[in-house]
Amino acid sequence: MPKRPDINLIPTELRDQRKVEEVRKTFNFAGLGILIVLAVASILVFGYRLKLDADLKNNEKLVTREQEKIRDLSGIEQDARRLKAKSEAADKIFQNQNRFSILLDNLAESTPQDVTVTNFSTIEAGKVGISGNAQSYNSLANFILTALDQNYGGKIFNGADLTSVSLDEVTGRARFAMVFYLKSNVLVKEE
C-alpha cells in the first residue's frame, strides 16, 4: 500500500496566530527578567547611596564633636602656652643661676647610698638642719666625714654638730638629726 503524504490540517491563520502568541510570551518573559534585574540593581545602588549618606552624616557628627572638644580646650591651651613660656623663662634663669642647686648638689655628693635624708631645712643663715636615717652608725660617721671632705661637702660645709642619734628598733636603722655649718660667702642671699 503506497504511503500517503501527511496532510496539514491546521489552517495557516491559526499557525500564524500561535507564532505571534509565542513571540508575545517571549517578550513578556524577557520584559519581566529585565524588570527584575533592574529592580535588584536599583535597590543595591540605592542602598549603597543610603550607606554613603549615613557615612557622611556620621563623619559630620565626628567633625562637629571634635571641634567642640577643641573649643572646650582653648582656655586650657592658652594656660598651657603661658606656662610653657614661663617654663622656658625658668629654664633660662636656672641655667644662669645655680645658687639654689649648690647646696643640694654638695649634699647629694656627700650622702652615701645607705644614708637617707628625710628632712632638710635652714635654721638660720649659715646653718642647715638635716635629719634622716642611716643603715648603721658607721654609715652615719661616713656621711659626716664625706660631708666635711674638701672634695665633697667640704666645699661649702666647715663643721657639723650631731644633735641626736637613736636606733629605730623596728627598722634597725640609726635615726639622726644634725646641723651643718656653712662656710661664709658660699651661698649668697638673694635680694
Place this chain on the structure above:
Amino acid sequence: MKTNRLTNALVENLYLAVSVVGSLFFVLVLLLPSFSLIPSLRSEIQVKADEFKDLKIKSSRLNSLIANQNTLKSLFQPPLIFTEY
C-alpha cells in the same frame, strides 16, 4: 474602535507593559539619581574624613600639651626650702 484595540493590546501584553513601566520607574527614580549622586557623596566623605583627621591630630597635640601642663604646674610649686638663698 481604536481605543478598544489599544485596550485589547495592553491587556494581551500586560506583563510587557508592567515590565516597561516598572523598569522606567526603577531607572528614572532610583538608579540614575543614585548613580549621579554617588561620586559627589564619596568626595564629600573624603573631605570630611580628612578634616576629621586634621582635627584629631590637633586634639592629640592639645592633650599632650595639657599633660605637659601638669608637669609644668608641679615645676612651679613654691620652693619649700632655701627660698632666701
